[in-house]
Amino acid sequence: MAIIKKNIWFIFYVFALFFLVLFATLSYLSWTNIYKDYLNTQENMVKLIADSTRSLFKTQETVLNIVGNRFLEDENYKNNPHAMMTLNATLIDNPSIDAIALVTPNGTMTFVSGGYDVTTFPNLLEQESSRDSFLETLKSHKMVFGRTYLF
Numbered sequence: 001m002a003i004i005k006k007n008i009w010f011i012f013y014v015f016a017l018f019f020l021v022l023f024a025t026l027s028y029l030s031w032t033n034i035y036k037d038y039l040n041t042q043e044n045m046v047k048l049i050a051d052s053t054r055s056l057f058k059t060q061e062t063v064l065n066i067v068g069n070r071f072l073e074d075e076n077y078k079n080n081p082h083a084m085m086t087l088n089a090t091l092i093d094n095p096s097i098d099a100i101a102l103v104t105p106n107g108t109m110t111f112v113s114g115g116y117d118v119t120t121f122p123n124l125l126e127q128e129s130s131r132d133s134f135l136e137t138l139k140s141h142k143m144v145f146g147r148t149y150l151f
Helices: 002-073 081-093 128-139
Strands: 101-103 109-112
Touching (some): 002 101
């Protein structure tokens, strides 16, 4: 009887160990699968956000190029009511653009939307906080992101 009792406990321990290893293995495989799904979802979300952001910036660059070229074609853009209506409509339709300014290559602002007096604005080349991004902008033929300035 003692041998049977001893064998039953041995069989119990073997089964318990077997099911414990089986449970640990299945738990690990399940966790790995969930982790891979989560990682894949996060990577897709980041790609979607990056593509959306790239698209938004490309759209903003196109809008700014069109508006900028329109103003450069018209010597009297400051005094042209139609040009100002176009500018105001562009700013209303694109709330992410707070203002538009035209700046000469020497850093002097010649026009700022909203009818502000441009003589009160600093020269972007002489101002330390704007110099680097302004110089980078002059070298590029694309939109450049620089520091936002409050004057």
